[in-house]
Amino acid sequence: xxxxxxxxxxxxxxxxxxxxxxxxxxxxxxxxxxxxxxxxxxxxxxxxxxxxxxxxxxxxxxxxxxxxxxxxxxxxxxxxxxxxxxxxxxxxxxxxxxxxxxxxxxxxxxxxxxxxxxxxxxxxxxxxxxxxxxxxxxxxxxxxxxxxxxxxxxxxxxxxxxxxxxxxxxxxxxxxxxxxxxxxxxxxxxxxxxxxxxxxxxxxxxxxxxxxxxxxxxxxxxxxxxxxxxxxxxxxxxxxxxxxxxxxxxxxxxxxxxxxxxxxxxxxxxxxxxxxxxxxxxxxxxxxxxxxxxxxxxxxxxxxxxxxxxxxxxxxxxxxxxxxxxxxxxxxxxxxxxxxxx
Numbered sequence: 001x002x003x004x005x006x007x008x009x010x011x012x013x014x015x016x017x018x019x020x021x022x023x024x025x026x027x028x029x030x031x032x033x034x035x036x037x038x039x040x041x042x043x044x045x046x047x048x049x050x051x052x053x054x055x056x057x058x059x060x061x062x063x064x065x066x067x068x069x070x071x072x073x074x075x076x077x078x079x080x081x082x083x084x085x086x087x088x089x090x091x092x093x094x095x096x097x098x099x100x101x102x103x104x105x106x107x108x109x110x111x112x113x114x115x116x117x118x119x120x121x122x123x124x125x126x127x128x129x130x131x132x133x134x135x136x137x138x139x140x141x142x143x144x145x146x147x148x149x150x151x152x153x154x155x156x157x158x159x160x161x162x163x164x165x166x167x168x169x170x171x172x173x174x175x176x177x178x179x180x181x182x183x184x185x186x187x188x189x190x191x192x193x194x195x196x197x198x199x200x201x202x203x204x205x206x207x208x209x210x211x212x213x214x215x216x217x218x219x220x221x222x223x224x225x226x227x228x229x230x231x232x233x234x235x236x237x238x239x240x241x242x243x244x245x246x247x248x249x250x251x252x253x254x255x256x257x258x259x260x261x262x263x264x265x266x267x268x269x270x271x272x273x274x275x276x277x278x279x280x281x282x283x284x285x286x287x288x289x290x291x292x293x294x295x296x297x298x299x300x301x302x303x304x305x306x307x308x309x310x311x312x313x314x315x316x317x318x319x320x321x322x323x324x325x326x327x328x329x330x331x332x333x334x335x336x337x338x339x340x341x342x
Contacts, residue, residue: 024118026064026072026093027100027172028052034076037090042080045096058085069093101172105130108137108178117172122165123157126176137178138196140256143168144175151255179256185211187262188218202253205242207260214239217281219265226258266331270295273302273337282329289325291335298337306338 026032028050036042042057049055052065054072059079064072073091080089098116103126106112110131123141127133139154155161157168170176181196190212204224208214214222218239225234239262242251268291271277275296283290288307292298309323311333323335 024095024098025066025068025101026052026095028065029097029099030095030101031097031099033094033096035092035094036076036080036086037092039086048100059083064093069095103170103172104175106175106177108134108180110134117170121170122168123152123170123176124154124168126170127178133178136181136196137198138181138183138256139198140179142177142179143170144177145173182256183207183254184259185262186259187222188215188264189213189262190215197254197256203246203251204237204254204260205246205251207254208239208242208262211260214262217265217267219263220284221263223261223263224252224258225261226252226255228255228258266329268329268331268333268335270335270337272335273299273339275299282331282333286329287326288323288329288335291329292337301339302337303340306340308336308338310334310336 026048028048030048031045032048032054033045034043034054034056044057046054046056048064052063053061054064054076055061056076056079059076062072062076062079064075067075072093076093077089077091080086080091095118098118101117102114103117103121104114105126109127110133112130115126115129123143127141133139133154141152141154141157143150143152150167152163152168156163179197181194183195183197184193185195185207186192189208192211195207195210204222208222220240221236221238223234223236225232227233237250242248245251266282267279268282268286269279270291274292275298277295280291280294283294286294288309289304292304292307298304304325307323307325309321310318311321311330313319329335
């Protein structure tokens with residue numbers, strides 16, 4: 001009884017497997033099992049050649065490339081019958097390896113690899129087969145079809161926004177790449193690092209906020225570098241302007257590989273008769289008077305009449321000057337407040 005049940009189960013598996021792959025179109029590289037019932041010598045496992053041909057005993061080559069499994073079964077049966085080898089042949093073609101219609105899934109998925117296309121499939125289906133996205137993945141999906149490269153937003157794929165079924169359908173031969181967290185925020189931010197394009201995070205200001213914002217000695221501008229045109233280009237942007245007008249076209253949407261760099265602000269040094277000598281950030285158009293105020297003002301022994309400025313010239317040599325109190329500071333200026341002689 002146990003042996004009989006095994007045959008029944010095997011029969012069901014064979015039937016369901018045949019139905020599941022009945023609409024699969026054979027192509028070069030597919031590995032199949034051809035079963036001719038009642039003749040074990042004709043049953044064999046073989047691979048479809050580059051020309052789309054199966055080689056069978058007695059009947060030789062059978063052209064199956066471009067045919068479904070059911071159509072291939074009929075063609076093999078016809079050639080067996082036409083050759084007079086079997087009066088009423090019963091043939092089944094089972095696919096063991098799907099090679100001609102597979103999609104490569106790479107990058108930030110749990111199970112990267114090649115996946116067969118055995119039924120109408122789209123990007124979200126193949127990502128599900130690959131186990132879904134990893135925690136480090138972004139939501140930017142790149143699909144390579146031959147020489148054509150297309151980029152999609154996962155949220156748009158799931159919600160079918162701005163896309164039609166043809167845009168995201170897969171027929172085999174494509175490569176689907178899920179970008180990893182690779183938008184870099186560097187320089188003088190609180191949390192420099194790499195961040196993913198996900199959860200609505202798209203624009204420059206989004207990534208500056210993710211990185212904790214600029215720190216206290218950061219400059220007023222940032223440098224945005226992208227290679228989306230194929231050649232790296234860098235643009236300098238004012239940070240405050242971006243946050244004041246987040247809908248501005250300057251607040252660009254980022255793509256994987258983009259880099260945001262926040263440099264250090266220009267600095268000045270002040271010492272002598274001031275309350276808080278040290279190094280300070282130069283605010284926009286900061287004057288000597290404002291610099292003294294930033295350092296807490298003069299001590300009781302200090303005087304505005306005895307301010308000295310040390311500044312590098314074009315040759316890099318330091319020159320000593322008596323500055324105008326309304327004059328503006330430059331990076332690496334050094335102010336010295338002398339003691340009053342009165």
